[in-house]
Amino acid sequence: MSSIVLKDVYKEYILGKTKVEALRGVSLEVSKSEIISIIGPSGSGKTTLLNLIGCIDVPTKGEVIIDGENTSTMDDDKLTLIRRHKIGFIFQTFNLIPVLTAYENVEMPLISLGVPKEERHRRVIEMLDKVGLLEFKDHKPDELSGGQRQRVAIARALVINPSIVLADEPTANLDGETGKKIMEIIKTLNEEISTTVIVATHDPRVLQYVERKIYLEDGRIVREE
Ligand SMILES: Nc1ncnc2c1ncn2[C@@H]1O[C@H](COP(=O)(O)OP(=O)(O)O)[C@@H](O)[C@H]1O
Ligand SMILES: [Mg+2]
Numbered sequence: 001m002s003s004i005v006l007k008d009v010y011k012e013y014i015l016g017k018t019k020v021e022a023l024r025g026v027s028l029e030v031s032k033s034e035i036i037s038i039i040g041p042s043g044s045g046k047t048t049l050l051n052l053i054g055c056i057d058v059p060t061k062g063e064v065i066i067d068g069e070n071t072s073t074m075d076d077d078k079l080t081l082i083r084r085h086k087i088g089f090i091f092q093t094f095n096l097i098p099v100l101t102a103y104e105n106v107e108m109p110l111i112s113l114g115v116p117k118e119e120r121h122r123r124v125i126e127m128l129d130k131v132g133l134l135e136f137k138d139h140k141p142d143e144l145s146g147g148q149r150q151r152v153a154i155a156r157a158l159v160i161n162p163s164i165v166l167a168d169e170p171t172a173n174l175d176g177e178t179g180k181k182i183m184e185i186i187k188t189l190n191e192e193i194s195t196t197v198i199v200a201t202h203d204p205r206v207l208q209y210v211e212r213k214i215y216l217e218d219g220r221i222v223r224e225e
Pocket of ligand 1: 040049
């Protein structure tokens with residue numbers, strides 16, 4: 001179980017001479033292995049928020065505290081380490097490596113962690129089995145459907161046993177039925193592995209799978225359900 005605390009978080013981007021305030025005073029606590037959704041229109045700050053929780057970036061002002069550690073006090077090496085060990089990312093566009101097979105894509109994060117070959121093999125096979133893709137393990141991404149690619153991406157995110165899984169619009173490039181199946185897999189894994197899952201979306205179909213809904217508008221939380 002992992003704890004995420006955001007205290008009055010601001011994130012500002014400088015684009016030439018203009019400043020974009022992507023987040024404007026966001027406070028949030030997630031302390032259970034729950035599945036929550038960040039809902040908001042395009043440009044409301046969802047990806048920015050996930051990037052801060054995922055240690056891809058640090059806030060301009062305020063604090064992001066992951067398992068008791070303030071990310072603003074960490075150097076790049078430390079941020080990378082936290083990312084590799086604790087965070088699993090699932091992206092809208094899957095972000096698989098095209099020249100690698102499904103098996104090799106899922107194996108990558110374990111190589112980064114220095115996990116020995118036999119253990120890697122065991123864990124990759126187990127994860128591919130969990131997402132129902134064992135028989136496609138030698139396929140490259142362009143030999144898989146969109147839904148299958150997203151399942152590979154889910155396996156890749158979860159193979160490290162992350163304490164936090166961040167999914168950025170995971171159903172946006174999938175048809176309705178496939179999107180539902182993807183959310184069902186994510187929800188089942190959340191229950192089985194008891195990992196915290198945060199899904200950013202503006203897809204209302206996602207909402208039936210989450211326990212908590214946080215609505216974001218213009219970089220601020222406007223309500224929670
Ligand atoms: N790297 C960046 N540089 C400049 N502006 C950015 C950058 N990333 C995001 N933004 C701006 O911050 C705001 C929030 O973006 P984002 O977090 O991507 O929202 P969402 O994911 O909800 O669509 C938008 O106005 C966007 O244009
Ligand atoms: Mg986004």
